Amino acid sequence: MTEKALRLGTRRSRLAMAQSGQVADAVSQVTGRPVELVEITTYGDVSREQLAQIGGTGVFVTALREALLKGEVDFAVHSLKDLPTGQPDELSLAAVPLREDPRDVIVARDALKFTDLPRGARIGTGSPRRMAQLNAYARAHGLDIETVAIRGNVDTRIRYVHDGELDAVVLAAAGLHRIGRIDEVTDFLSVDTVLPAPGQGALAIECTADNADLIAALGELDDPFTRAAVTAERSLLAALEAGCSAPVGALADLLADGQIVKEMRLRGVVGTTDGSRMVQLSTTGPVPETYDQAMALGRELAAEMLAQGAAGLMGERAQ
Numbered sequence: 001m002t003e004k005a006l007r008l009g010t011r012r013s014r015l016a017m018a019q020s021g022q023v024a025d026a027v028s029q030v031t032g033r034p035v036e037l038v039e040i041t042t043y044g045d046v047s048r049e050q051l052a053q054i055g056g057t058g059v060f061v062t063a064l065r066e067a068l069l070k071g072e073v074d075f076a077v078h079s080l081k082d083l084p085t086g087q088p089d090e091l092s093l094a095a096v097p098l099r100e101d102p103r104d105v106i107v108a109r110d111a112l113k114f115t116d117l118p119r120g121a122r123i124g125t126g127s128p129r130r131m132a133q134l135n136a137y138a139r140a141h142g143l144d145i146e147t148v149a150i151r152g153n154v155d156t157r158i159r160y161v162h163d164g165e166l167d168a169v170v171l172a173a174a175g176l177h178r179i180g181r182i183d184e185v186t187d188f189l190s191v192d193t194v195l196p197a198p199g200q201g202a203l204a205i206e207c208t209a210d211n212a213d214l215i216a217a218l219g220e221l222d223d224p225f226t227r228a229a230v231t232a233e234r235s236l237l238a239a240l241e242a243g244c245s246a247p248v249g250a251l252a253d254l255l256a257d258g259q260i261v262k263e264m265r266l267r268g269v270v271g272t273t274d275g276s277r278m279v280q281l282s283t284t285g286p287v288p289e290t291y292d293q294a295m296a297l298g299r300e301l302a303a304e305m306l307a308q309g310a311a312g313l314m315g316e317r318a319q
């Protein structure tokens with residue numbers, strides 16, 4: 001007897017299809033049921049406006065969530081960094097699988113590294129967070145670069161470099177890895193130079209909160225450390241009252257002594273897009289064992305950053 005297929009709601013972009021396809025295979029393995037992809041168009045996919053102008057939070061996510069709530073699909077996969085920090089009561093974050101490489105990367109012409117870009121080099125990114133940190137690094141190290149606002153999917157962005165319109169673009173390693181273009185990276189940016197977006201490299205698997213059986217099945221794909229880390233990062237973002245398009249970077253990782261994990265460290269940064277003013281801090285604490293402990297780590301760091309003037313650096317985009 002064949003069981004009814006589970007319906008996975010997905011955006012149509014190459015990245016979304018790639019990550020949904022990978023999750024579909026994993027879910028099929030743990031549930032023993034076939035998984036069918038159901039394509040859904042989101043506002044973020046059709047709009048030509050700059051993402052920051054649309055308002056940022058949730059543009060990629062809303063249509064998928066509506067399909068879940070209408071019962072058109074059984075579960076959905078989001079890039080966790082695109083997910084608004086407030087979790088609706090009717091929906092459950094059933095799994096946060098093991099995170100991919102969280103770093104940002106450069107795809108540049110002539111295999112150039114970020115620090116080898118020539119004077120006046122134009123670097124494309126739609127992200128105020130990336131602009132702020134690249135410009136701050138350039139100021140501190142005497143690089144002369146110009147950050148240029150672009151948007152479009154990953155393939156479109158890389159094309160700007162191949163067409164010679166830009167010297168480089170900044171992208172997430174995870175996205176390139178998932179669509180099979182990681183070989184085109186010319187420089188992996190240290191997180192000491194550019195802290196990634198909260199949740200970058202992680203996926204969120206969501207279903208309706210009333211679907212206990214599916215929540216339990218999807219839960220097998222959950223990685224508790226990734227979940228704790230992204231919970232702390234997103235708690236920081238929420239406590240700064242910033243949206244996903246605000247110039248906020250955050251990364252939680254484990255501090256180990258040999259094989260023994262000692263603590264979790266959470267780093268955060270906020271800055272003006274020109275990189276002239278930055279607040280960058282970190283905190284460490286016991287590895288969170290509960291949701292509340294992970295949330296508390298993020299709130300603590302946010303309070304310290306706000307005390308140093310973080311709110312004043314987020315501009316009118318803060319939301």
Ligand SMILES: NCc1[nH]cc(CCC(=O)O)c1CC(=O)O
Nearest residue numbers: 079081171172174175200201202
């Ligand atoms: N902003 C769009 C977006 N959302 C998720 C990823 C891929 C990386 C990830 O899963 O964090 C990307 C592309 C990018 O930033 O390069």
